[in-house]
Amino acid sequence: MSTSTAPAAGPPRFPFSAVVGHDDLRLALLLNAVHPGVGGVLVRGEKGTAKSTAVRALAALLPSHAVVDACRFGCDPAAPDPSCPDGPHPAGAAGGPRPARLVELPVGATEDRLVGSLDLEKALSEGRRAYQPGLLADAHRGVLYVDEVNLLHDHLVDLLLDAAAMGRAHVERDGVSVSHAARFLLVGTMNPEEGELRPQLLDRFGLTVEVRASRDVDTRVEVTRRRMAFEDDPAGFVARFAPDETATAARLRAAQAHVSAVAVSDRELRRIAFVCARFDVDGMRADLVITRAAAAHAAWEGRDAVTADDVRVAARLALPHRRRRDPFDEPGLDPAELDRALADAEDHLGPEDDPDPDDDPDPGGPGPDDPAGPQDGPDGPDAGEEPDDADPTGDTPPAGGDPRGDGGTGTGARAEAPGTDGTDGATDPATPGDDRAPETAEAPAGGDGGDGRAVVVGDAARLHRATVRKFTVPGLGAGAPGRRSRARTDAGRVVRPSGAGTTRAADLHLPATVLAAAPHQAGRGRRGPGLLVHRDDLRRAEREGREGNLVLFVVDASGSMAARKRMTAVSGAVLGLLRDAYQRRDKVGLVTFRARSAELALPPTSSVPTAQQRLSRLRTGGRTPLAGGLLKARAVLDAERRRDPRRRPLVVLLTDGRATVAARDGGDPVADSRRAAGLLAADGVHTVVVDCEAGHVRLGLAAPLAAAAGGELVTLDELTADSVGDLVRETRSARAA
Numbered sequence: 127m128s129t130s131t132a133p134a135a136g137p138p139r140f141p142f143s144a145v146v147g148h149d150d151l152r153l154a155l156l157l158n159a160v161h162p163g164v165g166g167v168l169v170r171g172e173k174g175t176a177k178s179t180a181v182r183a184l185a186a187l188l189p190s191h192a193v194v195d196a197c198r199f200g201c202d203p204a205a206p207d208p209s210c211p212d213g214p215h216p217a218g219a220a221g222g223p224r225p226a227r228l229v230e231l232p233v234g235a236t237e238d239r240l241v242g243s244l245d246l247e248k249a250l251s252e253g254r255r256a257y258q259p260g261l262l263a264d265a266h267r268g269v270l271y272v273d274e275v276n277l278l279h280d281h282l283v284d285l286l287l288d289a290a291a292m293g294r295a296h297v298e299r300d301g302v303s304v305s306h307a308a309r310f311l312l313v314g315t316m317n318p319e320e321g322e323l324r325p326q327l328l329d330r331f332g333l334t335v336e337v338r339a340s341r342d343v344d345t346r347v348e349v350t351r352r353r354m355a356f357e358d359d360p361a362g363f364v365a366r367f368a369p370d371e372t373a374t375a376a377r378l379r380a381a382q383a384h385v386s387a388v389a390v391s392d393r394e395l396r397r398i399a400f401v402c403a404r405f406d407v408d409g410m411r412a413d414l415v416i417t418r419a420a421a422a423h424a425a426w427e428g429r430d431a432v433t434a435d436d437v438r439v440a441a442r443l444a445l446p447h448r449r450r451r452d453p454f455d456e457p458g459l460d461p462a463e464l465d466r467a468l469a470d471a472e473d474h475l476g477p478e479d480d481p482d483p484d485d486d487p488d489p490g491g492p493g494p495d496d497p498a499g500p501q502d503g504p505d506g507p508d509a510g511e512e513p514d515d516a517d518p519t520g521d522t523p524p525a526g527g528d529p530r531g532d533g534g535t536g537t538g539a540r541a542e543a544p545g546t547d548g549t550d551g552a553t554d555p556a557t558p559g560d561d562r563a564p565e566t567a568e569a570p571a572g573g574d575g576g577d578g579r580a581v582v583v584g585d586a587a588r589l590h591r592a593t594v595r596k597f598t599v600p601g602l603g604a605g606a607p608g609r610r611s612r613a614r615t616d617a618g619r620v621v622r623p624s625g626a627g628t629t630r631a632a633d634l635h636l637p638a639t640v641l642a643a644a645p646h647q648a649g650r651g652r653r654g655p656g657l658l659v660h661r662d663d664l665r666r667a668e669r670e671g672r673e674g675n676l677v678l679f680v681v682d683a684s685g686s687m688a689a690r691k692r693m694t695a696v697s698g699a700v701l702g703l704l705r706d707a708y709q710r711r712d713k714v715g716l717v718t719f720r721a722r723s724a725e726l727a728l729p730p731t732s733s734v735p736t737a738q739q740r741l742s743r744l745r746t747g748g749r750t751p752l753a754g755g756l757l758k759a760r761a762v763l764d765a766e767r768r769r770d771p772r773r774r775p776l777v778v779l780l781t782d783g784r785a786t787v788a789a790r791d792g793g794d795p796v797a798d799s800r801r802a803a804g805l806l807a808a809d810g811v812h813t814v815v816v817d818c819e820a821g822h823v824r825l826g827l828a829a830p831l832a833a834a835a836g837g838e839l840v841t842l843d844e845l846t847a848d849s850v851g852d853l854v855r856e857t858r859s860a861r862a863a
Contacts, residue, residue, distance in 0.1 A: 138360040142183035143370035145176055146349045147340055153423075154333045154443050155184045158311050160381040161422035165332025165415055166290055166312030168275070168323075168447065175337045176349075177315040178273060181228075184313075185269050187375045188226035189382075193267075194219045198259050199306045200266040207307045211257055227268035229261050229310075231286070233277050240282055241289075241297050242304070257304050262286065262295040265310040275314030276323050277732075280711070283323070286312065287330040319733050322708070329408070332415045334447040336458075377426070385425035390417055390432045393475055397437050400471040401464075407448045416440040438468055597838070599675055599812045603774045608674020608711035611774065623665040638665035674711040675776045676730055676766055679703070679737075680759045682781035682818070683720040684750035703778060704737055713773065715762060716740055719755030721748035722787055726758065730766050751787035752831075753795065755779075756802035763811060775811050777837075782819040783827025796827070803835035813837030 145152060154167045169177045194201045197212045203221035206213060231240065242260035261270070270286065272278060289295045295308040314331065316323065328334070340346055356363040395417065402412045419440035420432045429436075446459040603613040623638035643663040650658040679700055707714050714737045716728035728740045756779070763775045785795035789802065806813055813835040817828035820842075832839035 138364045139186055140179050140183050140353075140356055141364055141367040141371050142180065142187055143374055144352055144356070144363070144367045145180050145183065146352060147345055148176065148180060148337055150443065151177070151180055151335045151337055153439070154335050155180065155311075155313065156378060156381075156426060157419050157422040157440075157443075158313075158332065159184065159188060159378055160425055161385050161418050162309060162311055164418045164422060165330070165411075166287075166314070168328065168331035168334040169313065169315040169337055170318055170334060171315075171337030172319070172339065173317055175339050177337055178271075181269070181271050181313045181315065184311075185226055185228035187371065187378055188269070188311075189375070189379055190223045190225045191267055192221045193224045194221045197221075199263045200224070200268075201307070202267075209305050209307075211259075211304050211306055227264060229265040229268060229270050231261055231270060231272045231278070231282075233274050235261070235278075235282065237282060237285065240285060241295055243297075243302065257297070257302050259306075260295075260297075262289050262308040262310075263306055266306075266308050268310055270310045270312050272312070272314045274316060274320070276316040276318075276320060280324065280327070283327050287327065291330065319731070319736065322733065328447045329411060331447065333419060333443040335443065336446070380428075381422070381425040384428075385422055387430070388421040388424045388432060389430060390421055394420070394432045394434070394437055396475060397434065397468070397471045398441070400474055401437070401441050401467050402445075404467040404470065405445055405449055405459075407445065412444055412448050415444045419444055434468065434472070438464065441468075597776060597778070597814050599774045599776050602670070603673045603675075604772055606674045606711075606770075606773055608672055610675050610710040610712060610776075611673050612670060613673030614668060614670060620667045620669055622668050624668050633666050635665040635667035638667075639663055672710075674713065674773070676715065676763070676770070676773050677703070677707045677712045677776050677778060678715045678717065678730070678759055678762060680717045680719070680755050680777060680779045680781075681741075681744070682750065682752065682755070682779075683718045683744055683746045684784075684786075685720075685747050700741055700780065701738060704741070712776075713770075715766075717755060717759050717762060718744060719751050719758070720746060722751055722754075724751060724755040724758035726762055730762070749786045750784050750795075752781060752783075752785035753789035753798035753802045754787065755781075756799060756806060757789060760802070760805055760809065760811075763806075763809070777806060777811055777813040777835075778816065779813060779831075779835075780816045780818055781828060781831070783815075783817065783825065783829075783831050785827075800831060800834040803831055807834070807836035811835075815839050817841045 142152070151167075151169060154169075158164045158167055169181070171177055191200075192203050194203050194206060194212075194215050197206075197210065197215065199207065199210050199212055201207050201210050201213065201215055201219075203215070203219045204217075206215035206217070206219060208214060238260065240260050241262055242258055270290075272286070275283065289308045290310065290312040293307065293309045295306055297304040312331075340349075352363075398413055398416045398420070402416070416437065417432075417440075420436040423436045423439050424430075424432045427436075441464060442459065442461070445464070449459065597610075599611040601612070603611055620635065623635035639659065640657065642665060643657055643659045646660075646663075647658060650660075652658050681700060704714060711732075713730045713732050714728070715726070715730040716737055717724055718727045719725075727744075728737050731737070759777055759779075763777070766773070766775070785799040788795045789798040803813065813832070814837055815828050815832035815835065817839060819825065819828060829839055
């Protein structure tokens with residue numbers, strides 16, 4: 127078999143060895159090339175950091191391989207796939223060399239393009255069932271590269287990750303049942319600013335690398351110098367780095383041949399298990415990935431056995447994205463924390479020349495885990511200790527403690543009385559009473575709860591993780607795929623046929639097509655058992671699924687909302703709704719209003735964690751320009767509608783309904799706010815008003831505001847959908863509809 131590393135014919139690619147910096151990125155790619163069982167690489171980083179350049183350059187280093195002649199699935203002549211759809215191939219079938227392929231999956235790809243589908247033209251014109259391979263077949267024994275993987279439809283990400291994990295693609299669709307080999311190096315790149323992958327999908331990638339542009343001047347100069355030299359003379363630049371490329375390719379081939387012989391001792395397996403347990407990762411995938419990556423690193427370094435250094439390198443690349451417990455948790459791994467875990471693992475394992483811990487000469491004395499005494503589990507010397515930041519009092523406030531009765535968390539049961547929460551209590555909404563509320567600035571984390579930052583801790587965390595009610599946009603849309611509102615989509619249940627023609631098997635409504643062709647069989651001269659179908663007979667299947675929406679949060683941050691308990695609950699509600707928007711693949715934006723104006727705190731984005739970060743810096747206090755907030759929201763939606771007309775908006779307004787600043791001089795603040803809400807209704811925007819009013823005296827101003835907007839009205843207490851009664855009522859209503 128040829129071992130040539132020459133890429134397929136085409137323009138020269140930037141050499142892998144010429145990439146400046148990004149040592150972790152290059153190492154992660156090479157480890158996956160050495161041992162494909164590692165499970166792929168996810169490259170996270172800001173735009174313009176050579177992510178795509180490095181991935182495309184890797185393909186030139188991969189050795190060529192022999193393939194069976196005319197096999198569309200790239201079978202190896204020495205060991206052909208017995209289930210190959212183009213087979214069966216006899217052992218030793220004729221074949222020839224083929225360079226390793228780099229197959230790119232575009233963001234707009236459909237499921238049939240990825241996994242393959244029925245060849246509709248042959249099925250209708252020739253009457254035979256034929257399978258058209260997809261990109262998974264093209265990528266077999268090569269590299270499958272997905273740029274902007276976070277923007278790819280979730281079901282497509284699931285499909286390609288399943289194939290990468292199993293090494294096979296299974297196709298059951300359009301009357302086709304096919305299984306073929308699909309072993310490839312999976313590489314995904316993404317810019318976190320454009321949206322995150324769900325934690326479940328993140329875990330499926332073996333390794334992850336964070337890539338950032340260097341802030342070192344000399345490094346940036348060298349990057350620019352090399353790129354300019356490559357653009358001026360691509361062939362000359364490639365020739366300049368040819369010796370380095372040849373050496374790297376030879377080292378890669380040697381590591382690939384040697385990796386299966388690398389030994390992983392029980393001691394290193396226990397080290398890996400200890401580290402994974404210490405970092406509390408879910409499942410066993412992390413243990414397997416670290417083991418395979420450590421073996422690949424040992425082979426790359428030319429060693430015959432895995433060492434502690436190999437485990438450290440593998441853990442540094444395999445654990446950062448597996449530590450997330452919530453969509454808002456940032457991926458990352460503190461190197462110092464990893465070093466401490468490895469040091470504790472070394473203590474737990476004991477001396478290397480004493481592998482059997484049961485041979486302790488003094489079984490009654492201190493164990494190897496801790497000089498002070500044995501431990502009860504594998505988590506090391508801190509397993510039984512209380513964390514430094516734990517609250518020794520639990521949920522029970524100390525006697526005579528916080529005068530508010532909530533223990534400083536906003537969770538107390540004492541009723542909120544008018545005038546005791548820092549607001550104007552029963553002050554008339556048209557009066558400037560809430561001007562007395564002080565402006566609340568951001569405070570450092572861990573404060574005493576007396577300002578805007580600290581109130582986002584108590585109830586906010588609880589509501590953040592609670593299941594919130596699902597709000598949808600009425601009607602049937604045709605927007606971006608998601609999980610919120612009903613829409614016409616390419617994937618979903620078939621609801622009806624349409625008269626539009628189609629050339630895709632996935633879009634064909636077969637019964638309607640047969641019914642359309644049946645009356646014309648005699649006129650078309652049909653004599654045999656087949657059905658004569660013309661293009662005009664084809665009927666398209668209309669499918670209904672779910673779409674993602676633009677969820678625009680409009681948050682009242684004025685003085686009337688600045689009370690501790692109230693703003694805590696509002697912050698928690700927004701966090702819960704943001705979490706729901708993350709799971710339903712929505713775009714989100716954030717408008718806040720306070721003092722005398724409204725501002726766009728977060729332009730519409732798919733990065734929901736960014737919205738959470740902006741919310742944590744929310745300032746409160748001042749008067750209530752409710753009309754200005756609604757008009758600002760309308761302007762934002764108008765601009766977004768021109769940019770993305772298919773994505774329908776959903777406005778979530780969190781307010782107590784009070785208004786003290788008019789939209790124009792001499793106007794009525796309350797009347798102006800209701801007129802602004804009416805403008806949203808006239809634009810066809812669906813609005814949900816979350817009534818945040820609390821206390822014994824309630825003015826009920828949110829209800830007429832919701833009526834003016836033609837939307838829904840809910841209270842903060844109704845926002846969560848955890849009660850059995852709510853679930854029963856919703857189920858009954860759905861069945862009745």
